[in-house]
Amino acid sequence: MSRLWLPRHHPAERLGIDRRAFLAAGLAAGAGATLGLAGCNSQGPKSAQGLLRAAEHFNEKVERALFRHNAMNVAPSGAALAGARFPSYFIADDVPVWDEKERGIWRLEIAGLVQRPAKLTLGELQNLPRTELRLEHFCVEGWSAVAVRTGVLLAELARRAGLLPEARYVDFQSFDDNYHESWDLDSALHPQTLIVYGQDGGLLEPAFGAPARVYSPVKLGYKCTKYLTRIVFLPEKNGGYWSDQGYEWYGGV
């Protein structure tokens, strides 16, 4: 049977390569491959970047196909709240704090493809139907942490603003320098996607994105913009701070 698949005499033999020559050729090939790899930087060969982009687009399709609105995150019942040990990230040099004297009162702007754009003060946000969820957070770095998040469902805000059918994406913009990240609409309207103003029972602290931030367990941490200023519904993607630097744009969990 295998004769059908394998030549009686191997190509190497027909070429007159014996074992010694084969070993020499193998060593040469190995050395060549090593030098070839050394020739590219530690991120791999430049020529592979196109392939990696293609794989990312393919993965986004797979992740969108896997996405279910009723797939929920449930923090393990025995897990401890991370509390103050929850890592704090921002891109500005210092903790971004909204300066009322300089910038006036903080408002969250709902804009873009909506019938009734709005600018909500923190008080107005807190008067909307409140949702409190105990969630496990997943960071792109590999750690996870549990916190209780209090806020308004983004789906509720979108409903009140009158989301237009052309809206396919959402951009979350901040006052942490120019940090922003855009999302697909499905993830934004997931029933665990919140505009958060409280954490672990208290108000959101400046280290964690005060006065308000977006949070959802269906996205990796870097997609969840802190220090929110604007939520803009868009017909197209609008990249993001980390997505533009090489992290996956979709960043789904």
Place this chain on the structure above:
Amino acid sequence: MTSTPRHHWIVRLTHWVNVLALTIMIGSGLRIFNSYPAFARKGESFCCYPFTGHKIPEWLTFGGWLAGARNWHFAAMWLLVANGFVYLTFVYLHGEWRDLVPRRGVARDSWEMVKFYLALRKLHPHQGKHNALQRTAYFAMPWVGVAAVLSGLAIWKPVQLAPLTHLLGGFVWARYWHFLVMLALVILTLGHVFMVFAVDPYALRAIVTGGYDEAKSPEARNARPFVNLRARTDVPVTSAAPPHDEPPSGAPPPAAPSDPEPTQKP
């Protein structure tokens, strides 16, 4: 140079694609791990990892930075899965699985191999294509691969595939299993490569061109690591000349080549 067909070209191709895919997956995986070289959920401790906070040496990692490593990892995973699928489908359809699935008495046969390697037994146990230890290792490899894929899916999509993550004990444990499975793959691979060079370097030809000289098999040479590495005679195995050394009593004679080559000119 006698040659009998040993590895089908699909087996050879998938073997080397697997080398490439596993190298990328493990290197980039270790770079991802270095972004958080620990397992504990924030605010908790983790029972079972003694090297918390110690990064993997950079020269063992691939991808340059976290995003680069992730991009490689999430691209090469498809290569690994597709390659594994092609290999397993071929092995199933072409009947090669018969050489890989453990036979009755595999534990006893493996023990005999261990005894032979430890020089507690004089003669190489009789074997077919692979010895009992090889069968066990080659049979385990696909299963470890499946475990790698499942634990990987569980930490890639802990919300969308929450039942899978839950089955593995949650995100923290799924990440730990993924790490241990990687270690198992590394150990199997290192053992495999060591044995190739220390016991059967002639197998290198078989996994490149497909051809193998049965007269130089470890069983024919009675080879244990670094012992009888060279074939016992320098005369062509097709010749009728008996080996110089006294053959081990009871050792099976070298398998007669099924298609002797024409007599070679000196």
